[in-house]
Every structure is written in structure tokens, then in C-alpha cells.
Amino acid sequence: FYLLPTRIWELALGAMLMLRKPPVPAGRLAVELIGLAGFALIAFGFVMISDSDPFPGYNALFPCIGTALLIYAGQDNADRPAPVATRVLRLAPLVWVGLISYSLYLVHWPINSFVHYLSLKTVGVPTIVAMTVASFALAAFSWKYIEQPFRQKRAYTAPLPIFAFSATAIALLCAGGLAGALGNGFPQRFPDFSTERIRVGDWRNGICFNENGTRIEDWNLADCTRTTGFATNVLLWGDSFAAHYVSGLEPNAQKIQANVIQYTYAGCPPDLTYFSYARPACTRFNERALSIIRDANIQAVILSGRWTDYQARGFDGLQKTIDRLREMGVKIYTVGQSPEFIADVQKIAFFVKREHAATTSWPMAMDPGINARVLPFTKGADFIDPLTYLCDSAGCSYADAKTNEFLYFDYGHFSSAGATLAISKYWPSFATSDKVAKANRQFTAAGAP
Structure with a gap:
């Protein structure tokens, strides 16, 4: 499912070893070091490459070159002792896994997908073990009765x-x-399944919420000021998990008591050090936030993001961003990760209905300790943990128990009802806060309506 131009070099690397057969060094030590270097590169890729890293790309060099080195070190060993790396790869269990590896590659994902689809929950260790055993068993069957017969000359x-x-x-x-x-x-x-139009509200896509880096400059203060008429100016800065709060701002305006300005970009956390090949404009977007804070006379900043997406990188950049904001003299709030489910909430509701369960709560499909991992990197900011307000030991509410109105419109973004509830439960109020400096000039002077 990747286009050939980005992957052909991987196949060419193996083809070159087979067709050209470069000579192996005569020295035993050199061959041993080549084999061990191959293992080290594969291990490095296994440990260091995460789902947040671009792949394929230069990261594919580590496992590919490592594999090539192992093959290179293991060839032409008939007249001399095989290197350690080759002897390890000759162990019977590894040879067997190698034989069924292609069949295993083909069968493991359908098993994984169907199990998750049928359960709609994060699977536990016993289920993972069962899926692994089933994958190996089916792969062995496929190798013996499908793959092997096709390798033989038959009609x-x-x-x-x-x-x-x-x-x-x-x-x-x-x-x-x-x-x-x-x-x-x-x-x-599924005759008893029907989708309903869930109220989401206006995120002001293309201006206040960007999904395209070419439209970042379209952001403007007038359009993106979501509540007005108060003494305090607050910037809501983050990705779509910041934007999903905006439909709850107006119903909670009297509670918040602030002019809330929306500054959001899909897949772009409020982190001044963040860079992504998938979102190259994110860096420019985040840097602009600092000038907005100065020019719009912002007294408080609310940082919010889908932190589950960024934990593989670490949260040091979040702390550096908070430190920079403190130097600017603004009050900072960091909103932790809100609940995520394994599927769209309407699918979950249908599943619950089929199981005749009387509940509007469902287990999270993410690390429940994610906010505890974010917290140490928010020194100098007030940290808000949404999970303590929206979840309990049994799970998190995906719909209002009284009205059955959905609190999310997909797997984790708040609907209008959800955003209204969330803000009412845990957003700060700026009505009488001594921690927030008052504006030295009228808000309209900064360009807001």
C-alpha cells in the first residue's frame, strides 16, 4: 500500500546481495563485527522507531541495512566457521518463524482487526496471547497446505x-x-442500527481551525474570538482536541467570564519544539501563537491537545513552551487528555443495545495513565485532568444518561453537548482571578469586534 518509488530500494538492496554477491572479508573478526552490527541496527530500529516517526523514510534504513548486513555476513561460510549472528539465525525456532513469516504477515492482521471490531474494547493480555497463538497456527497451516504446494511443479x-x-x-x-x-x-x-446527526457546532474550519497549512495566514482575531464582552483575554491553543471545546464556550460564557480566542490546527500540539513531516506548517503555526499573545493582549493561555498522539516523542517540548509563556507573563492552564473510545460512539451504543446492557458508559481505548505522564511536564501551569471528571472505574460516559444525547461525534471529539458538559465541569473561571493580569487597554483596541 506504499507506492513503488519509496520502497523499491528495499527490494533492490536484497537483489543486489543475491545478484552481485560482494566478497566477504577474509578476516574472522570483520565478519563477526558485520553480523553483530546487523543485529544492532535491527534492534535500534525496533526500540527507537515509534508510530510518531515518519515511515517509510530514512528510518527504514536501520532494519533494511541491518538485515542486509546479516545476509552479507552469513554467505560463503562453507569453508570456515559461521559467525555468531549466523549461528543464532540457524536456531530451529527462528528458522521455523522465518519459513512461515510471509503467511504470518498475511493472517495476523485480519485476526487482530476482527477481534477488536467484535469486542469494541481494548483487548487484554489473555486475548493478545490467544490472537498470537491463532496467528501462528493459521500461518503454519497456510505455509504447509497453500504456500508449499504452490512451490512445487504441479498441474x-x-x-x-x-x-x-x-x-x-x-x-x-x-x-x-x-x-x-x-x-x-x-x-x-443491521435493521435496528440507525445513525443520527450529532450536533457539533461551528469550529470555523479554514480560519480558526486549520487542516491545511496553506491557510494558516487566514486566521484573524475578529473571526476567532468566540466569546466577547469580558475583561480578560484567553487564548485556546492546540489541535482538534482543543477545537472540540469551542461549541461549549457560548453556553458557558458567564461561567468562564473571558473573551476566549480560538487558535487551533489539526494534528498540531501546542508545543513550540514540535515538528512533523506530515504537518510541516505546524512549526510556523505555533510560532505565530507568541505574536498573537503579545498583539491581542492575552492574559491567560489554555493548552489542549490529543496527548496520546505525542507521548512517544515525550513531553519536554510542552514544558519548554510553558516556560516560554511564563516569561511572557501569562497565566497558563494545561488541559489533559479527554476520553477516547475504540470506535465511533454510535457503534458502541448499537453494540450496547444488542447486548441488552443498561449503560451509557464504556471503557477507554487508551492508556488511563496518560495524564499522569503529562503532569510532570506542566510545571508553572495549572493542570486539569478531564478523566477525573468524565470517567470512573467502569469507564467513561459516551452519552447523557438522561437524554441519551451523544457527548462525542466520533471516537473522542466532543459534540456540542459534550463540550458544554466538559467546560461546565472543569474549565477555569476568570471572573475574580487575581492570578490573571487585567487588560491595560480595551479589548476592542486589539481588533476584536
């Missing part, structure tokens, strides 16, 4: 039968996909 492995079978299979898959698309996914399979 059905001749080119004509192979191409005829492949063409038929492709045609059937295309027909099935087309039927599903035209039939809208065959909703009659």
Missing part, C-alpha cells in the same frame, strides 16, 4: 491455471466491492 501451479485463478479471484473481489459500494454497505444486515 495447478502452471502459469495458465495460476493466471486464470488470479483473474477470477480479482473479478470476484471487484464485483463484491462494487456491490457493497452501490448497496451502501448493505445496511439491511
